[in-house]
Amino acid sequence: MLLRKGKKRRPREAEAVEKRPMFRDPRNFGLVVQTYQNQLFRYVYNMVHDHHLAEDLTQEVFAKVYRSLTSYNPKYPFSAWLLRIAHNHGIDYLRQKKLQTVSYDSVTNEETLHEASPEFHDTSARTAEDTTQRAIIQEAIYSLPVDYRSVIVLRYLGGTKLEEIAYILGIPMGTVKSRINRARQILQRLLAESKPGTRAP
Amino acid sequence: MSCTNVQNLIMPYLDGDLSKDESNAVEDHVQECRKCARDLDNSQYLSRLLKDNLDLPEAPKDLREAVIETVAEPGKDGG
Ligand SMILES: [Zn+2]
Numbered sequence: 001m002l003l004r005k006g007k008k009r010r011p012r013e014a015e016a017v018e019k020r021p022m023f024r025d026p027r028n029f030g031l032v033v034q035t036y037q038n039q040l041f042r043y044v045y046n047m048v049h050d051h052h053l054a055e056d057l058t059q060e061v062f063a064k065v066y067r068s069l070t071s072y073n074p075k076y077p078f079s080a081w082l083l084r085i086a087h088n089h090g091i092d093y094l095r096q097k098k099l100q101t102v103s104y105d106s107v108t109n110e111e112t113l114h115e116a117s118p119e120f121h122d123t124s125a126r127t128a129e130d131t132t133q134r135a136i137i138q139e140a141i142y143s144l145p146v147d148y149r150s151v152i153v154l155r156y157l158g159g160t161k162l163e164e165i166a167y168i169l170g171i172p173m174g175t176v177k178s179r180i181n182r183a184r185q186i187l188q189r190l191l192a193e194s195k196p197g198t199r200a201p
Numbered sequence: 202m203s204c205t206n207v208q209n210l211i212m213p214y215l216d217g218d219l220s221k222d223e224s225n226a227v228e229d230h231v232q233e234c235r236k237c238a239r240d241l242d243n244s245q246y247l248s249r250l251l252k253d254n255l256d257l258p259e260a261p262k263d264l265r266e267a268v269i270e271t272v273a274e275p276g277k278d279g280g
Contacts, residue, residue: 026272029272033269037260037268041258041259042256045256046255058260059264062271063268063271063272133250138254138255138256141251152251155216156251157255177212184212188243191247
């Protein structure tokens with residue numbers, strides 16, 4: 001029957017860190033990095049789709065975070081604040097590279113594929129069918145403009161609340177909702193085109 | 202509840218963002234309306250696909266150390 005997603009997926013340690021003021025203390029920065037490195041790395045990786053680049057950018061993001069720890073306003077969760085910094089940093093990078101409205105794949109093929117080795121090509125541990133489906137879906141996600149990809153990744157990577165997504169991306173709630181809907185429509189169409197077994201609206 | 206209203210509530214319904222009354226209204230509607238039931242089904246399927254297939258690499262092993270090294274560089278004195 002109808003499934004309802006009840007709980008937000010956020011690691012327990014992350015909650016614990018957020019609730020204590022200790023993370024503002026630079027001496028505890030190692031713990032902050034430890035707790036949030038996967039979340040930030042994944043977010044940045046999904047923006048730029050390049051492992052090495054994502055690593056460099058994530059490092060820079062943490063350096064920015066470190067320098068501005070005292071400016072964190074606990075109105076939003078600490079993780080949302082970190083993602084906001086990561087998003088802005090990623091957008092700055094993409095803007096410099098003039099990639100922001102271009103499908104990443106079309107650029108990747110021409111310019112950076114020879115130096116990047118996207119993680120999803122490492123499919124050794126998966127079954128062939130699973131790999132195909134994963135590859136198709138990931139390709140569809142990466143073909144979205146970054147504005148749309150960001151909302152999808154935040155929504156489905158971390159189950160981030162709409163209000164937090166609005167804060168992270170610096171856009172109104174209404175825009176978040178319309179981008180999610182639009183992105184889903186695009187994805188549904190792409191998936192229907194690429195795989196006959198996938199249900200279309 | 203009209204089909205248009207239900208359409209707008211499908212996403213928040215799946216995300217668990219609706220009140221009990223609103224959820225019940227959506228559930229009642231899709232019992233009666235095949236179109237909305239199918240849209241709900243499709244949306245649910247897509248949500249599942251996205252959740253299950255996002256590209257989620259682990260942070261590189263040496264990231265933490267590299268970050269700590271970076272921020273520990275001279276410039277600011279913490280005390
Ligand atoms: Zn209906």
